[in-house]
Amino acid sequence: MASNILSIAQSALTAAQVGIGTTGHNIANAATPGYNRQVVVQNAALAQNFGFGFIGQGTEVSTVKRIYNEYLGSQVQNAQTAKSGLDSYYAQIRQINNLLADPDAGLSPALQDFFSAVQGVATDPSSVPSRQAALSSAESLAARFQSLSGQLTELERGVNTQIASSVTLINAYADQIASLNDAIGKAQRSTGQPPNDLLDQRDQLVLELNKEIKTTVVKQGDGAYNVFVGNGQPLVVGTSTSKLVTLASPTDPQKVVVGYKASNGSTMAIGDSSLVGGTLGGLMQFRSESLEPAKNALGRVAIGLAATFNAQHQAGFDLSGTAGGAFFNVGAPVVTAHSGNNGTATITATVANAGALTTSDYSLSFDGANYTLTRLADGNTTTFATFPQTIDGVQIDLTGAPPVGGDSFLIRPTVQGASAFSVAITNPSDIAAADAPGAVGNNVNALALAALQTANTLGNGTATYLGAYGQMVNEIGNKTRELEVTSAAAGTLLEQTTATLQSESGVNLDEEATNLLRYQQAYQAAAKVMQIAKEMFDMLVSIGG
């Protein structure tokens, strides 16, 4: 019997030690990201029948388990990926918002100065200084267009770089998740017990991965995580991974897109719209919904200004009586053939009516018989079979052999409008202020040029130059504001789901302190049992002696 009491005390001591150890582990990791509290699961040892009844055999620790609710965990992951996506979009668009914030640095002061100087020419058409002032302020306006467009291009390059680093992170997380799948599987198979800290690490990695991109996690029977991204491309399957890669866009070599490298080695581009959530999704959304439209909007103002101003200028005569030439140079529409095209057709696009231009890009595809032009901003399509066609102010034509069915082209009418905007004339006397040759005081055309400032020339006669620019400022401002609000809301949601998860899984130090006291007392009591067992044994020995 005495040895039985000793072993009961022994089991109690062990259980108390495991309890103190686990409590200590919880205290140590109270601030570790992704750590879930662990509890000792203890049960009474199988009792022994002595004929007169069952006598307990002490206690045993059946397992140490982590308190983790997978459902709440996936809610946190979803909230996190939404929040990271909005944050990344917001961080980017804020830069455009700040760019437009300074009233003295935007397009509008340069535009006003330019037209003031044109008024100056109208008031004193024969004065070379007033003509020189008009040329100089035209140069400033061109520089402002170029600098704004340059800053947007900088942002584009920044987005390319960030896409690449996000893809690198995603691949690294995928590798780590795969190796954790392996380690967890081995640990579980060899001990039959859950390797809690490895499980925590893997869940934390999935959360980190969701900061970069939205994932779908499917838990396998053996406990391994299979992770899918985009349109269901498997990133991690058991212990093996597939890679995301960065590629040059098939329709725009300057633009980095994300591709999926399948296990057979083939690479295919994933559509930008399929990559949602997380930093990567936010970047994609920013690029297609705000950055490219902003660049196009600026280009549209530049092209509209140049086209209408040039037309009026060419109707006039300069100081030497020569008919006016183009006042501004402007960037032409850009057409790129898809790199996978089978035909060699070249599609050209020219601005036929600047007043009808939109800020959208267009995709032109050929099915073997008909061409379909899709306005990418709203998906509006036009189908036709012959060239040339003029749609939204852009004349589209075909040179060379017709394309092969399945070929496609990207048409960007206004993308280079602002970056290539420059002043075409250098000699002040070339400004065509007169409406008839041979009279230096004739200012009729200069008056007409000055009047363009307040004329509704753009957007099919609905907007002035400044109005069209104002629309862009308004759109960026609105989107930034919307993101401020939705990002804050997503933050609150993340906070709440995290709080719910934490309220189950997080370490509470007061609770651990209580447990510490509980296990300390259990240990002391077990030690007392052992002491009594020893005293009983000593007593027996002394009787025998």
Place this chain on the structure above:
Amino acid sequence: MRISTQQIFDGGAARMGDVQTALAKLQQQIASGRRMLSPSDDPVAAARALEIAQSQSINAQYADNRTQVKNALGLVDGSLSGVTDLLQEIRSAVVSADNPTFTDSTRAALATELTARFQSMLNLANATDGSGNYLFAGFQSDTRPFVETATGANYQGDAGQQLVQVDTSRQMAMSNSGQSVFQGGGQDIFQTLKDLIGLLQTPVATPAAQTALTSGLATGLTSIDLALTNISTVRASVGTRMQEIQSLDNAGSSRDIQYSAALSDIQDLDYTKALTQLSLQQTALEAAQQSFVKTANLSLFNYI
């Protein structure tokens, strides 16, 4: 509900962070005096502010244009006042010439005087502004408008009138064609003067010649009176335009004040409100800090 220790710390940090962000924004607004720090603060107002600023700048441009017109019209009026004075003097001379006691040599002396007046008149008609542009040449502002001929003067300019945008929908002529001023209204000042000079230089020996002189002088007087009427008409139109400029100036400056007020309404900060908000946020931050320290200090470990 169970709460984890980390939540207490994270929550505390987040609350204080939120208040600090709000404080930083208020501080920026107060330092810059602007309610709208970027378009996202009020996207509609941001676009509106651009338009108002453009309207204000155009309004200021019109004010500059009006100053130019005012100066040009001042010069024109000055010249025309000279022309009026000159015509009055010529008129007195012509009236005095119809005097039977005058001899051929007296009339010749008068003719010499009129020749000098002719040159003065030509100078006035060829007047230039500060930059050397001719005032009465129409669009041909670099061409000397009147060139003397044997029978008067030829107009080298054209009929163009330089218009200037002086208000949103008002273009005002700041020049007059010399032809309409000096050779309009059924007369030609230069031809009249040349005729009179020729008449006074002709000797009067017979009663018929005397009659011709008298009737010639009478024709000359009629022409001079027509010229005076024509100049007065032109001066009246110049005066009306200067008056209109004055009233447009008044309207323009009151518009400028309205634009400034509208811009200020959109962009500027209400300091009272902002400062009240600032002390409110300060109190909130202090409260968050104090309550956090108190909560975070509560630990069972303090007692075991």
